[in-house]
Amino acid sequence: MQMPFRGSWGGFMLSVLTPLMKIVEIPFVLVQKFFGVRRVAWVFLAPNLILFALFAFIPIYLNFAYSFTSGGNILLEDRPDAGWENFRTLTACDNYLDPNSCERDVFWRALFNTVWFVTLQVAFMVGFSLVTAIILNREIRARGFFRSVFFFPVMLSPVVIALTWKWILQRHGILNASLDAMGYEPVWWLVDRQWAFAWSVFLTVWAHMGFYTLILLAGLQAIPRDVYDAALMDRASPWRTFRHITLPLLSPTMLVVLVLAGIKGVQTFDEVYAFTGGGPGSATTLIIQYIYETGFGGAPRLFGLAAAASILIAGLLVILTGLQFWANRRNVDG
Amino acid sequence: MHLKMKTAISAAALSLVAGAASAQEIRFMCHAQQFQCDAMMEQFEKYEAANPGVDVVLDKVSYQTILESLPIQLAGGEGPDISTVTDYGGLSQYFLDISPYVDTAYWEENFGTFLPWSRSNPDSTAINSIQSELAVTGAFINRTLFDQAGVAVPAEGSDWDTWVAAAREVAEKTDTPYAMAIDRSGHRLAGPAIAYGAKYFDENGDIMLVDDHFSEFVEKFVGWHLDGTFAQDVWGAVGGASYREAGPEFINGNLVYYFSGSWQVGRFEQEIGDLFDWQVVGSPCGDGGCTGMPGGAGIAGFNHTKHPEIVAGVLDTLAQEDNYAEYSAKALYIPGHAAVAAKGVSYEGLSPLATKALQDWGGEVAKLESPAVKLQGYFHNRTVFNISLTRTSQAIAGEMTAAEAVEKMKEDLEKAMAELK
Numbered sequence: 001m002q003m004p005f006r007g008s009w010g011g012f013m014l015s016v017l018t019p020l021m022k023i024v025e026i027p028f029v030l031v032q033k034f035f036g037v038r039r040v041a042w043v044f045l046a047p048n049l050i051l052f053a054l055f056a057f058i059p060i061y062l063n064f065a066y067s068f069t070s071g072g073n074i075l076l077e078d079r080p081d082a083g084w085e086n087f088r089t090l091t092a093c094d095n096y097l098d099p100n101s102c103e104r105d106v107f108w109r110a111l112f113n114t115v116w117f118v119t120l121q122v123a124f125m126v127g128f129s130l131v132t133a134i135i136l137n138r139e140i141r142a143r144g145f146f147r148s149v150f151f152f153p154v155m156l157s158p159v160v161i162a163l164t165w166k167w168i169l170q171r172h173g174i175l176n177a178s179l180d181a182m183g184y185e186p187v188w189w190l191v192d193r194q195w196a197f198a199w200s201v202f203l204t205v206w207a208h209m210g211f212y213t214l215i216l217l218a219g220l221q222a223i224p225r226d227v228y229d230a231a232l233m234d235r236a237s238p239w240r241t242f243r244h245i246t247l248p249l250l251s252p253t254m255l256v257v258l259v260l261a262g263i264k265g266v267q268t269f270d271e272v273y274a275f276t277g278g279g280p281g282s283a284t285t286l287i288i289q290y291i292y293e294t295g296f297g298g299a300p301r302l303f304g305l306a307a308a309a310s311i312l313i314a315g316l317l318v319i320l321t322g323l324q325f326w327a328n329r330r331n332v333d334g
Numbered sequence: 335m336h337l338k339m340k341t342a343i344s345a346a347a348l349s350l351v352a353g354a355a356s357a358q359e360i361r362f363m364c365h366a367q368q369f370q371c372d373a374m375m376e377q378f379e380k381y382e383a384a385n386p387g388v389d390v391v392l393d394k395v396s397y398q399t400i401l402e403s404l405p406i407q408l409a410g411g412e413g414p415d416i417s418t419v420t421d422y423g424g425l426s427q428y429f430l431d432i433s434p435y436v437d438t439a440y441w442e443e444n445f446g447t448f449l450p451w452s453r454s455n456p457d458s459t460a461i462n463s464i465q466s467e468l469a470v471t472g473a474f475i476n477r478t479l480f481d482q483a484g485v486a487v488p489a490e491g492s493d494w495d496t497w498v499a500a501a502r503e504v505a506e507k508t509d510t511p512y513a514m515a516i517d518r519s520g521h522r523l524a525g526p527a528i529a530y531g532a533k534y535f536d537e538n539g540d541i542m543l544v545d546d547h548f549s550e551f552v553e554k555f556v557g558w559h560l561d562g563t564f565a566q567d568v569w570g571a572v573g574g575a576s577y578r579e580a581g582p583e584f585i586n587g588n589l590v591y592y593f594s595g596s597w598q599v600g601r602f603e604q605e606i607g608d609l610f611d612w613q614v615v616g617s618p619c620g621d622g623g624c625t626g627m628p629g630g631a632g633i634a635g636f637n638h639t640k641h642p643e644i645v646a647g648v649l650d651t652l653a654q655e656d657n658y659a660e661y662s663a664k665a666l667y668i669p670g671h672a673a674v675a676a677k678g679v680s681y682e683g684l685s686p687l688a689t690k691a692l693q694d695w696g697g698e699v700a701k702l703e704s705p706a707v708k709l710q711g712y713f714h715n716r717t718v719f720n721i722s723l724t725r726t727s728q729a730i731a732g733e734m735t736a737a738e739a740v741e742k743m744k745e746d747l748e749k750a751m752a753e754l755k
Contacts, residue, residue, distance in 0.1 A: 072754055074409035089749075100734060103749075105742070106724075109733075171511075171567050172588075190571040193731055279573025281731025282724075289574065297402060298575045299424060299716035300754050 066307035072300045079304070086308035107309060109282045110290035117201060117286060118265035124205045125212055125261045126254065132209065133216035134246075147217075151210035161207045162274035166190070169199060190276060193283035200272045200284045207271060208264065212257045219253030220246070259324040266317060287313050358641050359389045360415035360648070365400040366467075366631070366665070367600065373664035374466065374633070374652065381644075381651040388644055390416075397577070408636060415639040416648065418631045419452075419463065423713035426454040429462035430635035435646030436461060441653065444672045451711040452632060462634055464649050465670030466661075469630035470698040471525040471595040472617045473497075474602070474691075476510075478610035479590050483507035487615070494526065494554070494618045498563055501591040508590075514558070515565040515580035516593040518572065520719025523726065524627050526593070527551045528706050531621030534718070535708060543718055543747050547621060549740045552722075556729045556736040565589065570730050575720045584612075591615075595629065596695035600666035603688040611687065614694040616701065625703035628710045630670065668695055714754060721746045 032040050042049075062076070067086055069079035094101035099108035136147050153161065168175050169189040176186035189195045223246065231241045247254075269288035272278070278285035278293075291313070295306030362378065364371035371394055378390040393414060395403075400418060407413035408428040419425055429452055433441075441461050442449065452462040480487050483504040488496045498514065505513035516522055528534065531547030558564045568580045584592040585605045602612055617626040633652070635645035651657060655673050662669040662679045666688075669675045675696070681689055709715055721743050729739035 070753055074406070100738070170571075188566065188571075191566045193733075196571070277572035277574050277576035277578075279576070279727060279731065280570045281728040281733040282573050283731060283733070285573050293574050296406065299421075299720050300714070300750050301405070302753060305753075 063307045063310060066303050067311050069304045070302075071304070072302075074301075074303065082304055086304045087312075090305070090308055090312065104305075106282055106285065107287075107290055110285045110287045113197070113283070113285055114266060114268075114287040116197075117268065118262060120201045121204055121265045121268075122258060122261045124201065125209060125265075126257055128205060129209050129212035129216050129257065130254075132213045133220055134242075136213065136217055137220045150213055153207045154210040156207070158207070158270035159274045161203065162271045165199070165203050166275055191280055193280055196276050196280055196284050200275060203275060204265075204268055204271055208261075212261060215257055215260075216250065216253055219250050222253075223249045255324075255327055259320070259327075262320055263317060266313065266320070357387055357389060358644055359391055360639065360641055360644055361391050361393055362648075363393045363395055363400070363404065363414040363417035365395055365397045365418050368394065370467075370600070370665040370667070373661050376664070377652045377657045377661050378648050380657065381648045384651075385644070385647065388647075390648060401577075408638070411638050413636060413638070415641065415645050416633060416635050418466065419634050420629070420631050421716050422452040422463065422632065422711070424716055425634070426452055426462065426713070428636050428638070429454075429460070430637045430639060430642055430645055431460035431462060432635060432642070432646035432649060433459065433461040435643055436650045436653070444653070444655075444674075445670065446672070448632070448670055452634060454713075463632035464634075464653050465630065466633045466652070467597070467630040467665070467667040468628065468670040468675075468699065469596045469668065470628055470695055470702065471522055471593070471626035472695070472698050473591055473593045473615050474584065474598065475501075475591050475613050475615050476584065476587060476589065476610055477613045479504050479508050479510055479587070481611075487613075490616075491619050491624065493620055494530070497591060497615075497618050498558060502563055504590045510588060510590055512565040512580075512583055512589045513563050514591040514593070515568050515583060515589050517580060517595075518569045518576065518578035518723065518727070520575075520721070520723035521627055521629060521715075522593065522595075523555070523722055524709060524719065525617055525625060525706060526555075526620075527722075528622045528627070528703055528709070529617050529620045529625050532705070533622075534705050535712075541712065541714070541718060541747065541751070543722065544740055544744050549737070552726055552729070552740055553736040556726065556739070559730045566730070569727055573724075573727065573731075575723055595626070596668055596692070596698070597630070599688050599691045599695070602691075603666070603684060608685075612691075614691045614698075616694070616698045622705070623703045624701045625706045626698060626701070627706050628699070628702050630667070632670075666692065668692065668699065714750070717750050717754070718747065721750065 028040075031043055035043055065076060066079070068082055068084070069076065070082035070085065071079050073079050089103050090107055092103040093099075093108065096102075096108070099105045099112065102108045132150055136143060136150065140146070167173055170176075171186065171188065171191075173189075175189065180186055187195065189199060227245055227249070228241065231245055236244070267288060268286055269292065272284055272286055273289050273292075276284045278289050287309070291306045291309050294302050294309065362375075364374060366374075371392060375390070375392050382388050382390060397420075401421065404413060404417060404419075405421070405424060408425065438459075438461060445461075445465055448465040448468075449461060449463075450456070451465075453460055475487065477487070480500075485500055485504045485507065488500050501513040504510065516526075524532075524534070527548050530551040532551060533545055533547070534541065534543060536542045555564075559566055559569060565580055565583060567583075568578050572578050579594065580589060580592055581594065581598060581601065583589040584594075585602065587610055596614075599614075606612060617624050633649060635642070635649060639645050652661060653671070655671065658669065658671045659674045659677070659679060661667075662671075662674060663682045666681055666684065669679055679692075681692055684692070709718070712718070725734075725739040725743045725746065726736075728734055728742075729736045734742065
């Protein structure tokens with residue numbers, strides 16, 4: 001019996017697919033004819049651009065529109081025009097270092113808290129992640145197990161993390177029970193403002209450290225082994241090796257970690273909100289919580305003020321991102 | 335045969351389509367405890383039985399959902415057809431007026447005291463909600479701890495200072511961690527402040543919140559937290575407008591005096607059992623009387639519903655005297671229905687302790703003072719509650735003095751009222 005095709009399998013596929021492709025080509029050729037060669041790319045990008053516009057540009061536009069309105073109505077057409085009033089009231093202060101002197105004192109408290117929070121969190125996050133990554137990069141026993149252990153909190157839900165630590169730290173929590181068993185006085189971890197803030201920083205570092213450790217670990221493993229071998233031959237001390245080889249070669253990765261941790265720090269909300277609700281008082285109220293409570297959580301619901309605050313914070317994030325670009329370029333340019 | 339088959343298939347298809355067309359589903363969002371939602375559903379099922387094709391679906395949610403998500407859903411024209419509600423003022427614009435479908439005279443006669451709470455303006459005659467539960471704020475004591483300490487329970491009519499002294503003494507003698515606690519809520523703060531003499535409204539009837547008595551009470555209240563009389567974890571360990579209660583501390587026997595409200599009876603009955611004796615002692619007295627705050631929850635239909643007649647029918651079924659009495663008995667609520675309240679409720683399966691507690695709470699209703707009733711029905715009361723809550727918390731946390739907090743409350747109220755105009 002004679003086979004219809006005697007060539008290779010590839011030849012068979014080609015003979016089937018070529019006519020098929022010709023059919024598929026028809027609409028593309030038509031599109032190209034209709035829009036011109038240079039504009040065809042836009043046609044292909046259109047579905048994505050439409051989705052992006054729906055879920056990014058329109059909300060951004062609405063946010064701007066709301067920020068210039070006032071009142072408690074949610075629909076834009078029912079909201080009276082407020083001009084720059086929301087921005088004015090947010091930035092009106094007799095003394096910018098004293099939140100009590102500001103018209104919207106809680107906004108400034110939240111802003112100061114956020115600046116402190118991000119500074120401390122990023123510093124500890126990068127420091128601890130670096131140390132952990134260096135340890136996990138060494139030939140230690142059960143290295144795989146420890147890598148998993150450090151990454152595990154990253155996979156937990158923020159609310160689970162917050163409630164777990166709240167359970168540990170509350171007045172009759174296990175930490176105080178342990179202190180009591182050892183003969184020490186229990187501490188009001190979540191009632192004292194400084195302690196509550198410190199624990200909030202700790203909690204977020206603990207929860208996210210694994211992610212940054214992983215990035216730094218990848219950065220460490222990308223450093224060529226022969227550089228270390230050369231340092232060993234030159235009898236360089238471990239400290240000099242770390243300072244003059246590891247740190248400089250790891251700096252691009254460190255930069256990524258710094259910027260990511262910084263932006264993530266400004267955006268912190270869920271863990272701390274579930275952990276302390278922003279208290280005691282407003283000691284752990286961060287800027288995103290302020291925006292949420294102003295717009296949605298409290299009464300009255302001041303959508304305009306919340307939108308204006310979010311624009312100011314977006315400005316802050318743009319500056320942070322600009323710094324990232326600048327630092328990246330400087331790094332690339334040497 | 336072929337024709338018969340065709341006919342049968344057509345009939346089946348028609349009945350399916352007809353069934354789908356007649357199935358009228360309405361969704362009911364309920365935030366109470368499961369047995370209380372079930373008690374409501376039992377009454378709604380009576381309407382379902384009388385109206386085949388109507389299906390009331392229960393969505394059990396948290397109180398937080400009712401406070402935070404429901405208003406957003408309603409503003410977007412979405413959400414359930416019926417829901418339990420507490421923020422009457424904030425939601426009144428979305429309520430469905432069921433007066434065209436019900437006997438308005440009956441409703442006015444039995445729910446007339448509470449109907450104005452859910453109306454969007456004083457001239458309205460709309461019927462927007464049914465008071466499904468009447469609550470009163472006030473205090474419980476751990477009677478066993480008082481007896482163990484050998485401290486006499488302060489007599490009826492005692493003021494805050496007397497109660498503070500007694501609770502402290504009991505806590506010291508019995509080595510109880512907390513002498514007193516009050517739920518973290520502006521609503522809970524309002525009762526004691528009004529009993530202390532705060533008026534909340536000026537002589538023109540406009541909201542003012544701060545007066546001399548209010549300032550004085552906030553000063554004392556902050557002081558009681560700072561000197562450790564009140565459990566600092568409740569007001570001091572959280573921020574913003576978060577609600578926090580001290581029920582678990584009371585249930586665990588770690589608290590002598592707990593200022594909360596009548597809705598805790600069912601829970602205490604279930605969770606404390608016979609571990610210790612507890613007692614309702616109502617509200618301490620002051621220049622403004624011995625008032626707590628009225629409250630509780632209502633059930634309202636919303637104007638976006640596609641089935642207004644069914645919503646009205648469901649609510650009207652619950653409103654009928656026999657049904658309401660049966661429901662109150664099962665849900666362990668103080669009735670908000672005048673005729674049922676007058677006849678009394680035979681609460682089902684309650685211990686003598688809890689039965690007496692509910693009767694005592696019924697007695698507290700008579701002590702409510704007019705500023706308290708007016709504040710509960712005030713359109714922007716949640717705004718007032720949140721302002722007093724957040725600023726008092728800041729003073730307790732040491733961010734400002736009580737006097738500064740009170741000044742901030744005045745400013746906050748002015749700004750909020752200007753924004754809401």
